[in-house]
Amino acid sequence: MRLFSALLGNAGVVSQEELVKKYGQLLTETEEIEVGFKLIRDTFIFTSKRLILVDVQGVTGRKTEYKSINYKSISRFSIETAGTFDLEAELKIWISSEAEPSIRKQFNKSVNVYDVQKVLAHHVLK
Numbered sequence: 343m344r345l346f347s348a349l350l351g352n353a354g355v356v357s358q359e360e361l362v363k364k365y366g367q368l369l370t371e372t373e374e375i376e377v378g379f380k381l382i383r384d385t386f387i388f389t390s391k392r393l394i395l396v397d398v399q400g401v402t403g404r405k406t407e408y409k410s411i412n413y414k415s416i417s418r419f420s421i422e423t424a425g426t427f428d429l430e431a432e433l434k435i436w437i438s439s440e441a442e443p444s445i446r447k448q449f450n451k452s453v454n455v456y457d458v459q460k461v462l463a464h465h466v467l468k
Contacts, residue, residue: 354453356380361387368394368408377461379453386447388461395445409445411437413465421455431455435462 356378362369365387369375378387383398393416395409415437423431430450434443449455 354379354381355457356385361385365394365396368410379458381447381449381453384447386458388465393462393465395447411435411445413468416462416466419459419462419466421459423455433458433462 358375358377361375361378365375365385369389370391372390373392374390376388376390378385383403385396387394387396392413393411395407395411397407397409399405399407417436417438417440419433419435420443421431421433430448433445433447433449433455435445436442437444449458
């Protein structure tokens with residue numbers, strides 16, 4: 343798990359303890375949280391079995407959607423940046439054989455989109 347240990351010093355990475363405390367009830371008995379990334383209000387959680395996307399909705403943030411995506415169902419993904427000095431990037435994830443990406447998330451400078459892509463590639467390309 344050197345990959346996950348190397349990411350822990352980066353901005354936007356959420357500690358495993360904090361993720362377990364806040365989202366532990368979403369896990370199965372044999373599932374463990376490996377690493378998570380915080381995007382303003384949303385969170386990407388990589389577990390030993392799936393990707394969980396926590397989407398906080400509405401002005402008050404009272405409504406939350408939890409999307410669970412099996413790594414095997416991800417057919418492809420991409421990251422898009424405007425350039426070397428651009429502070430924003432976009433991650434797109436396609437599920438199964440869909441023509442359009444099922445998930446599109448904007449990243450600001452607080453999260454390194456390349457780190458997220460690296461963890462995603464680690465699980466999807468097994």
